[in-house]
Amino acid sequence: MYVVYVLDKEGNPLMPTKRFGHVRKLMNAGLAKPVSTKPFVIRLLYESTKYTQPLYGGIDPGRTNIGAAVVNQKGDVVYAANIVSRNQQIPKLMANRAAHRRASRRGERLRRKRRAKKCGTTTEFPDGRKLPGYKDGVLALKDIINTESKFGRRKRPAGWITPTARQCVQTHISVIKQICQILPVNDWTLEYNKFAFIVLEHGKIYGLDFQNGRLKGYDSAENYVFALQDGYCALCDDPIDHYHHIVPRHLGGSNTPENLVGLCEDCHSELHTNKKLLDRIGLKKKYAGTAIANTAMPFIYNEIEDMFGKEHTHICTGRDTFAFRKEQDVAKDHFVDAVCIAAIGGKTGLSGNIFKPFEIRQFRNHDRQIVKAQHERTYKVGKKTIAKNRKPRFEQPKKTPALSDWYETLCNTVGMKEARKQLSQVKVVKSTRQYNNLSRKSPGTVFYRNNIRYVMTGNITNGQYFRAYGQGEKNFPRKECILGSRQSLVYVS
Structure with missing residues (x-):
């Protein structure tokens, strides 16, 4: 059964209610007003009691799918939700940002080189240029003297974790905070796996200190692969020169050892011209995602402890959840696990049926990208496109070659005179x-049409039409829509 969530006059959460007729009377009398329709929350417009009863929250953590729930002392479920995060998008976004920054720095270096050449201030380094902090190595000649390198002085602060893990932590905490805005939760329980639970008993731990896996003793995944292959190319007996990503980074590939293979210079070049080379010799590596949730777990716990206090923060294991779910004879689901976790923390059973959970989707909050798309330089003869780009870009399709390849093929076919x-x-x-239109409405924006609530997933025709979650290819004219709120975690059903 659904409930109505209640806030007092100052906006503080009170106990939820099932007295729907009373709620209707309060709103008709002007003593309460709706705050949101999904979930349905009202705010009282008169002074009321601040008394609340104990409520127990629970969260089933995960990288993509998260379950959250709240139960009362009787074991009644007063809140349940399935949350789908956008954590899997983070590695690709970080890779894109790094690529844009590299391109920007390269453009700046080329600009400085042109200016130095024009002004006659170029510099030569006959023995190669050694930068401060770069041990036993020589970087390529850059023609001009740059400022002192910074990478030797860069240090990660204590408690640093990867952007993907940090986003995972922030998502879990945002879910809890969003629930606490409408419910006066007293205690919170987190499902912690058995290994993490044992480590946690020894005190707070941070980031990579939490892991004790196969990379222990190695500075990087590349060093691990080097040791695994004894320093030799996987396709021949030459020394390793490159570490090739089996699944390219721009296609979502990771930097884990499962996705890296050490190759020499020649084999690496041949691999990019013949992608089936690895398969022919039977060399296949299993692609496995990193355990983001396990890395983020101690940070999630610490944040919850800061919010509720040590005495009101509880832990259970996956085995505890399984046993409780079996005892209560309920089906497995993310939100059901969260209900069981909350009940375990509150030391209560479950009474009544578990109502249909809220469905929450996470949308990107800060998309300030100005350039939407960049089209390649095209070469045409009449209306026919014969080439793209002056020289081939990385992994350029063979069906549309670069101008240099097209010209070389033409010279070999009809001769240089005819080719010219x-x-x-x-x-x-x-x-x-x-x-992009900088005033565009981002996905996740709530809008209303004919008094029906929708969640926008995108816009077309320069923002003149909206697309909505669960509505397929249906278009909603913007002029007929009333725009509502915009946030990251949005109730879609």
């Missing part, structure tokens, strides 16, 4: 950019 003649007829279409 055809080259003179080629027209160049410059590369172009498409820009």
Whole structure:
């Protein structure tokens, strides 16, 4: 059965109610007003008692799927939700940001080189240039003297974790805070796996100190792969020069040892021209995702402890949840596990049926990207496209070669004289950019049409039409819609 969540006059949460008729009377009399429709929350407009009863919250942690629930002393479920996070998008976004920054720095270096050459201030390094902090190594000649390198002085602060794990922690804490805005939860319980539970008994731990896996003793995944292959190329007996990503980073591949293979210079070049080379010799590595939730677990616990206090923060294991779920004879689901976890923390059983949970989706909050898309330089003869880019870009499709490859093939086919003649007829279409409208509404924005609530998943035709969650390809004209709130964790059903 659903409940109505109640806030007092100052906006503090009170106990939820099932007295729907009383709620309707309060709203008709102007003594209460609705705050949101999903979940249905009202705010009292008169002074009321601040008395609340104990409520127990529980969360079933995960990287993508998270369950959250709240039960009362009787074991009644007063809140349950399934949350789908956007954590799997983080590695790709971080890789894109790194690529944009590399391109920006490279453009700046080229600009400085052109200016130095024009002003006659270039510098030569006959023995190679050794940067401070770079041990036993020589970096490539850059023609001009840059500022002192910074990578030797960069240090990660105590408690640092990867952006993916940090986003996982923030998502879990945001879920809990969002629930505590409508319910006066006293205690919170976190399902902690058995290994993490034992470590936790020895005090707070941080980040990589929590892990004791196969990479222990190695500075990086590359060093681990080097030791695994004895320093030799996986395809021949030459020394390792490159570490190749089996699943490319831009396609979601990770930096884990399962996705890395050590290759020499020649084999690495051959691999990029013939992607089936690894499969032919039977070399296949299993692609496995990292245990983000396990890395984030101690940080989630510490944050919950800061919110509720040590005496009101509890832990259970997956085995405890399984046994309780079997005892109460309930089906497994993320929100059901969260209900069981909350009941374990509150030391109570379950009474009555578990109502249909809220479905929450996480949307990106800060998308300030200006460039939407960049189209490649195109070469045409008449209306036919014969090439793209002057030189081939990384993994450029063979069906549309670069101009240099097209010209080389033409020279080998019809001769250089005829090839130059055809080259003179080629027209160049410059590369172009498409820009985002900075005033655009982002996915996750709630809008209303004909008094029906929708959650926007995107917009088309320069923002003139909206697409909504669960509505397929249906378009909603913006002029007929009333825009509502915008937040990261959105109730979609």
